[in-house]
Amino acid sequence: MLSVFMPIAASTEAVHTDHIYFALLALSGAIILLVAVLILIFSIRYRRGSKAERGAMPAVMSKQFEIGWTSATLFLALFIFWWVSSTQLSTLVPPGNALEIHVVAKQWMWKTQHSNGAREINELHVPLDTPVRLVMTSEDVIHSFFVPAFRMKKDVLPGRYTETWFRPTKLGTFHLFCAEYCGSEHSRMIGRIVVMQKDAYAQWLAAQPQSDGLAKTGEAIFRARGCSGCHSEASTVHAPDLNGLYGRKVQLADGRTVTADEAYLRDSMLMPRRDVVAGFEPIMPSYAGILGDGDIVSLTAYIRSLSAKKKDRP
Amino acid sequence: MTGIAISGELPLPSEPSYLGAGHTVSSWFATTDHKRIAILYAATITFFFFLGGIAISLVRIELFTPAGDLLSDDTYNKLFTFHGVIMVWFFMVPSIPGTFGNFLLPLMIGARDVAFPRLNLFSWYLILAGGAFTLYALIAGGVDTGWTFYTPFSTMFSNTHVIAAALGVFIAGFSSIATGVNFIVTTHMLRAPGMTWFRLPLFVWAMYATSLVMVLATPVLAITLLLLIAERWLNLPIFNPDFGGDPLLFQHLFWFYSHPAVYIMVLPAMGVISEVITCFARRHIFGYDFMVYAMVGIAVIGFFVWGHHMFVSGQSPYASIVFSFLSFVVAVPSAVKVFNWTATLYRGQIGFEAPMLYALGFLGLFTIGGLTGLFLASIPIDVHVTDTYFVVAHFHYIMVGGTVSAFFAGLHYWWPKITGRLYPDVWARFAAILMFFGFNFTFFPQFIVGYLGMPRRYHVYPPEFQIYNVLSSAGAFVLAAAYLLPPLYLGWSLIWGGRAGRNPWNATGLEWNTSSPPPRDNFPVTPHVEGAPYQYHPEGFAPEHIGENYRTQGEQL
Amino acid sequence: MNTPTDVLRPPWKELSRQREAATFALWVFLASELLFFGGLLLLYAAYRLANPEVFITAGRETDLWYGTANTAVLLTSSFTMAVAAGAAEADMRRLTIWCLGATVVFGLMFLVFKGFEYAEDIRKHLVPGESFALKEPAAQIFFALYWIMTAVHAIHLSIGVGLIGRLAIFGALRRVHLRENPQVEVTALYWHLVDVIWIILYPLIYLMGRS
């Protein structure tokens, strides 16, 4: 019965959101009931010509009353806010071991890419009970990655990365919708999320047509585009060493410190003047218009693989 | 009671009513009479309301079935865009301020006209001009951006008539600003002697608060649309990510206007409801000063919550939390208002004429709409339901269930004053009840289908959502029928309706203290105000002391 | 007081109240205008924060000479306008008309300079688009904002020139009573707003890149 009113809850976040939803439903139900019942009682008791007592308002029902319900609602509102947001804050950061998947949206399709480079269109296979982190960008307008069963949604923007994550808790196939209006076929920009057992996922992944891993592709671009000319160990140009860069704090020339995440790496390639690394000349050319979104995704993966290697080395 | 009775009612004017003051075309289209301008507005917004309603009726028919069988994708997108643009900027924003605001503000404060009558007329022409551009956009092929005009879709990808539509809204915006300036100055400078700030009827306060928002928020929309036009037309990169531009800045600017704008749409309704409830409960409004502070509070805090439309947009999660917090805070003054209206009924002498039925409908629907606003202000819930039908239901509960109901409440309440005629109350009550049911029938299922995950602006949808859409579409027809009734019986009353007399409801407002319809100059003599508004006496069925609040003076207006 | 009745308009009964209302209305309108330009300034600030160097290099491409000359012209016009308003108050009709005229001339001078500046900008390929002179993408944003801010300001200024010109001509023809006419004061206020906005734009556009 409930399933007519509630979407299936297939992630940890979904259960969580539903709890808040039910609590708010109960609370609003109570408030609406209170208001409705009061209106009804007053309407009947004080209908025109009824015999009920009128006269001036009892003294208590003056300012104290006003102050009373103003502060009561304020308190209630702040309490709900506190309760809802405190639970929200704890889910902001994805677990460190999350599986990472790249999503590129374009009018009107979803392109997803797994860590080994396997690609899908309008589909995404993920393993059960594993946190999955999505790193998303768009090639044209704003889209929004929406999976009702996970109670999860995030806008996908051109020119930057947005991230979100989820941990599926139920096997099955679920809707993927584009929730931000994006033009003619917005309502047809839909797909499927397939949640599989972990080993089934591993098999599925291995069975995908062998494509070069993202990092491999990235490495090729790194050479082809001349990045290695400056950034390789052998280079004579004074440019930073990218090994171990990803995830590290970087000191910038203007005194700021930033974390080298996807957005930072992207900016470094497209707008190198913006965040100049301390101790280096801003000689790196901008690659805006030269590197496509796909190239940047691959390069980013490559640079990240450099830091993973570094960590592995004792 | 504080008012000192010095004499009875103001003398009845002997001049002809404002309606009889001229019959030429130019006596209407070049008029500077605030009451005639109100009629011009009324005709305009009625036209736009029906236009917007017909557009969305096609949408609702399409949504009977999951497949896109009636309309093409693009037609569908153009229809809801047109619906949103027309309903928001050419119906809802000018609706109550343009009609009742114009008609009643001078009457309620005892003035002869608004501060700048010619500017007032100009405002109306601006709405017309803006409407013309927007209609041109429709006729030339439509616009498909949604009423939110998000970039980069609107600037670089849509190949429809975005510029004409944006220009139309831009021009209509100046109409809002002009009206706002006019009303603010009128309220400050033209109050009758004795009409102190805390003796103003709440409707006047509502207009004042609305005007503040109009004056301070609308210019931001204007510049935003101008930038959009510049980017689209002249290819100036402003929000274009290829050049380092940021589409989120557009959203920030847009919502910096559009959230306050939702209070432009609801504050006037709150003003109307305060007038109607007091009159039909025959009680002084409960907590007058709290009602005033609440409205001003809503207007002010409303400027700081815009980011709650952008929880999933990629804005900083910490910014989201702040906006969520402020959204909860802004709900408190609304709660105060709901409680005060309810408390006003206590120990009243309640009559259930049509205006009161609409007002009670407003109370219920606004409360539901507002409370679902709290769901949306809660980030985890909003992440799930943003851009779904849950949001569509939320804002229709407030804007249609709330404001449109309040508009009809006001229309039925002041119709005798505006036209001097009485309408058949049975029909009016029937329409009010039908509207209430039709409304819930249409929009309640949308909450459910929204939580189930049906995205908005969807032309085709998965079949499991069909049942709710069928309900909603069927309800829309009941609702449309209910909206068709008032034009019929109100039109009838213009010719066959009985004469209203100056004060058919035995109301206390100053506007009831002149003939119906009022003469060109409103009052034959300057009224002097001696007490607070809403001095109703619940004990007596028909209070004899209606006029005791106003003293006449021999001085000519 | 022989108040010219053609200045008094319904619903007002006294000219002093009407003037007060007109001035008040203009202040309210100015608040509105401030938010209008506020939107532009916000964009400027946001993009400058994101691209500090580019904005500095791009800012150097603007023409300091025209910018500064125009600032001087506008400041002078503000002075003549203030004198005009004072003179109207004191019923010095000739002085009022002369000062209004001078303000119009300064306003036109500003527009002419602006026109020359625009011509030069176009010659130097500073219009965003295919053949834009600077290669940094964000420089195009700076110039997009430059064009919009200065154009919007110029439109405001042209409206002001029109209003003042009308007062000057009709005043000279005695079709408008200048004395105590709220229109003079209101127009003056508007003109000062146009000035103030330029005073804000001037450093943002011309000076930031050169400090």
Ligand code: HEA
């Ligand atoms: C007149 C119009 C109007 C009004 C008054 C409101 C009022 C409110 N709105 Fe709504 N809103 C819209 C019109 C309106 N809204 C529109 C058009 C959109 C969508 C735009 C689009 O995307 O196209 C929208 C979207 C919208 C969103 C974004 C949803 C999304 O897109 O993801 C949010 C999120 O916080 C929100 C919240 C609120 C809140 C908290 C209020 C509050 O002001 C409500 C306050 C009222 C009450 C709370 C009820 C009375 C209170 C009681 C009976 C007492 C109990 C109260 C407490 C315990 C506090 N609204």
Ligand code: HEA
């Ligand atoms: C503020 C005003 C306002 C008003 C009054 C309405 C009124 C109505 N709205 Fe609207 N609506 C919006 C503001 C408003 N809406 C906005 C801002 C959006 C978002 C747009 C966007 O996404 O960009 C929206 C979107 C919107 C959608 C979502 C579309 C989508 O996302 O795909 C739907 C769907 O049901 C809908 C339905 C209705 C209905 C049934 C009415 C009814 O109340 C209308 C009833 C009126 C009539 C039907 C006309 C009068 C009757 C006749 C002329 C009789 C003849 C007609 C028939 C017999 C059919 N509206």
Ligand code: CUA
């Ligand atoms: Cu993509 Cu909507």
Ligand SMILES: [Cu+2]
């Ligand atoms: Cu809002």
